[in-house]
Amino acid sequence: xxxxxxxxxxxxxxxxxxxxxxxxxxxxxxxxxxxxxxxxxxxxxxxxxxxxxxxxxxxxxxxxxxxxxxxxxxxxxxxxxxxxxxxxxxxxxxxxxxxxxxxxxxxxxxxxxxxxxxxxxxxxxxxxxxxxxxxxxxxxxxxxxxxxxxxxxxxxxxxxxxxxxxxxxxxxxxxxxxxxxxxxxxxxxxxxxxxxxxxxxxxxxxxxxxxxxxxxxxxxxxxxxxxxxxxxxxxxxxxxxxxxxxxxxxxxxxxxxxxxxxxxxxxxxxxxxxxxxxxxxxxxxxxxxxxxxxxxxxxxxxxxxxxxxxxxxxxxxxxxxxxxxxxxxxxxxxxxxxxxxxxxxxxxxxxxxxxxxxxxxxxxxxxxxx
Numbered sequence: 222x223x224x225x226x227x228x229x230x231x232x233x234x235x236x237x238x239x240x241x242x243x244x245x246x247x248x249x250x251x252x253x254x255x256x257x258x259x260x261x262x263x264x265x266x267x268x269x270x271x272x273x274x275x276x277x278x279x280x281x282x283x284x285x286x287x288x289x290x291x292x293x294x295x296x297x298x299x300x301x302x303x304x305x306x307x308x309x310x311x312x313x314x315x316x317x318x319x320x321x322x323x324x325x326x327x328x329x330x331x332x333x334x335x336x337x338x339x340x341x342x343x344x345x346x347x348x349x350x351x352x353x354x355x356x357x358x359x360x361x362x363x364x365x366x367x368x369x370x371x372x373x374x375x376x377x378x379x380x381x382x383x384x385x386x387x388x389x390x391x392x393x394x395x396x397x398x399x400x401x402x403x404x405x406x407x408x409x410x411x412x413x414x415x416x417x418x419x420x421x422x423x424x425x426x427x428x429x430x431x432x433x434x435x436x437x438x439x440x441x442x443x444x445x446x447x448x449x450x451x452x453x454x455x456x457x458x459x460x461x462x463x464x465x466x467x468x469x470x471x472x473x474x475x476x477x478x479x480x481x482x483x484x485x486x487x488x489x490x491x492x493x494x495x496x497x498x499x500x501x502x503x504x505x506x507x508x509x510x511x512x513x514x515x516x517x518x519x520x521x522x523x524x525x526x527x528x529x530x531x532x533x534x535x536x537x538x539x540x541x542x543x544x545x546x547x548x549x550x551x552x553x554x555x556x557x558x559x560x561x562x563x564x565x566x567x568x569x570x571x572x573x574x575x576x577x578x579x580x581x582x583x584x585x586x587x588x589x590x591x
Contacts, residue, residue: 231351231353232353233331233350233351233352233353233354234351236350238559241559243260243262243263243553243555244260244262244548244553245260246258246259246260246553249548249551249553253548253549253551255551257551258551258552258553259551259552259553259571259575259578259579260553260569261552261553261554261568261569261570261571261575261579262553262554262555262567262569263455263555263569264389264419264450264529264530264531264567264569265449265450265453265455265569266450266451266452266453266455266502266530267505267509267569267570267571267572267575268453268498268501268502268505268572269453270453270454271452271453271491271492271495271498272495272498273491273492273494273495273498274453274454274488274491274492274495274498276491277487277488277490277491278484278487278488278491280487281483281484281487282484284483285483285484287483288479288483289479289481289482289483289486290486291478291479293313293481293486294308295486295490296313296459296461296481296486296489296490296493297311297313299489299490299493299494300461300463300493303493304433304463305433306433306436306463307466309466309469309470310436310463310464310465310466310469311461311462311463311469312461312462312464312469312472312473312476313459313460313461313480313481313486314459314460314461314462314476314480314481315458315459315460315477315480315481315482315485316447316449316458316459316460317416317418317445317446317447317449317460317461317462318344318460319458319460319480320445320460320461320462320472321344321345321348321383321414321416321445322344322348323472323475323476324381324412324414324443324462324472325348325349325351325352325354325381326348326352326475327471327472327474327475328380328381328412328471329348329349329352329354329380329381330352330353330354331352331353331354332354332378333354333355333378333379333380333381334354334355334356334357334376334378334379334380335349335354335355335356335357335379335380335381335382335383336357336359336371336374336375336379336381336382336383337349337356337357337358337359337382337383337384338358338359338361338365338366338367338371338384338385338388339358339359339360339361339561340361340364340365340388340390340391340560340561340562341366341383341384341385341388341389342383342385342388342389342390342416343559343560345383346358354380355378357374357376357379359371359374361391363393364388364391364393364525364533365388365391365393365394365395366384366386366388366393366395368395368399368400368402368403371384371403372403372406372407375407375408375411379411380411380412381411381412381413381414382407382411382412382413382414383414383416384400384413384414384415384416385416385418386400386415386416386417386423386430386432387419387422387423387527387528387529389418389419389529389531390531390533390555390557390560390562390565390567391525391527391533392525392526392527392528392529392531392532392533393525393526393527394423394426394429394528395430396428396429396430397428397429397430397431398428400415400430400432401430401435404435404439404442405439407441409439409440409441410441411441412441412443412468413439413441413442413443414443414445415432415442415443415444415445416445417432417444417445417446418445418446418447418449418450418460419450419451419528419529419530420446420451421450421451421452421499421503422450422451422503422506422528422529422530423528423529425503425507425528426528429528432444433463436463436464436465440465440467440468442464443462443463443464443468444462444463444464445460445461445462446460446461446462446463447459447460447461448460448485448488448489448492450530451499451502451503451530452489452492452493452498452499453492453498453502454485454488454489454492457482457484457485457488457489458481458482458485459481459485459486459488459489505570505572506530506570508573509570509571509572509573509576510527510530510532510570512573512576512577512580513532513568513570513576513579513580514532516576516580516583517532517534520580520583520584520587522534522535522536522583522587523535523537530569530570531567531568531569531570532567532568532570533557533562533565533566533567533568534565534566534567534568535564535565536564536565536566536587537564538564538590539563539564540556540557540558540562540563540564540565540566541556541558541563542590543566543583543586543587543590544556544566546586546589546590547579547582547583547586550582550585550586551578551582552578552579552582552583554566554567554568554569554579555567555568555569
C-alpha cells in the first residue's frame with residue numbers, strides 16, 4: 222500500500238486510541254466456552270426493559286421503513302412536560318455521548334482549551350483531542366472534582382468545562398451549594414456542561430442539585446441526561462440536553478439528520494411515563510449497592526462511596542489480573558486502567574443473585590491471588 226492513510230488523519234485523531242467498551246456477554250461465552258455469564262461492566266439497568274416500552278416498540282415496528290421524526294417532537298413534548306421547559310430548550314442525541322460531541326464541535330477548535338477533572342468520563346478527552354484542542358486536566362480531590370482548582374484553571378481560550386455529576390467511573394458527586402457557587406464564578410462565555418447520566422439514581426440524595434433551576438440565570442449552562450441507565454434503554458441509544466434556545470439552535474446545526482432512530486424515540490417516550498418501572502429499578506439499585514458494600518467490607522476491599530448504579534473498588538494489585546480471573550468465572554466487570562486507575566475495578570450494581578455470584582467469584586479470585 223503506497224499511501225499511509227494514518228498520516229492523512231488530523232494530529233488529534235492520530236493520537237487517539239479507540240474507546241474500549243465493556244466486554245459483551247456473548248463474546249465472553251464464546252471465548253471461554255461458558256454459559257450464563259454475568260455482566261456488571263457497563264452500568265446498565267439489570268431489571269430488563271419496561272413492559273410499557275416493549276408494548277410501544279411492538280406497535281412501532283411496522284413504521285421502521287420510514288425515517289424518524291428528525292425533530293423528535295413527541296419525545297421533546299414529553300420531556301418538556303416532565304421538566305417544565307420549552308421544546309426549544311431540548312436537543313436529542315444518539316445517547317448523551319452524542320450530545321457531548323455536538324457541544325465540542327459547536328464551540329471548540331484547535332485554538333481553544335477544555336477543562337475536565339482527572340478520572341472523569343473518557344469521552345471528554347476523546348472529543349477534546351480529536352478537535353486538536355488543549356485539555357486542561359485538573360487533579361482530582363478525594364477521587365472527584367476539585368471545583369476551586371477547576372475555576373482557577375480557566376484561561377482566556379477556555380471554551381467548555383465538562384463536569385460529570387455523579388462522576389463516572391468514581392461515583393463521586395457534587396452537592397448543590399458547592400456546584401452552584403462554582404457556576405456563578407465562571408465567565409458567561411465559557412460553556413459549562415453538567416453531564417448527569419446517573420441523575421435518576423443521584424437525585425434520591427437530598428443534597429444533590431436540581432440543576433435545571435439554574436438555567437434561567439446561567440445561559441452558558443447545558444444539562445445532559447440519558448435513557449441508557451435508569452430507564453433501561455442502553456441498547457437503543459437516546460439522550461438529551463436542556464439549555465437555552467440559542468445553544469439548542471447551535472447544537473442542531475451540527476447534529477446529524479435523524480440522529481435518534483424511530484424505535485429509540487418511541488421507547489424513550491414510553492419510558493418517561495412508566496414511573497413504576499423507574500421506582501422498582503431505583504429500589505433494586507439501593508438494595509444492590511448495600512449488598513455490594515457489605516460484601517466488600519467483609520472481604521476487606523476498599524471502595525469509593527457512590528450515588529450512581531456502580532461502585533469503584535481498589536484491589537491493591539494490578540486490576541487487569543483480577544479482571545481476567547473473574548472472566549474465567551463468568552463475571553464481567555470493568556478495569557479502569559485507561560483512567561489511570563490501574564488497581565481499580567468498576568462494578569455495576571446487579572440483581573441480588575448477580576451481586577452474590579460476583580462477590581463469591583471475587584472472594585475466590587482474591588484468595589487465589591493472595
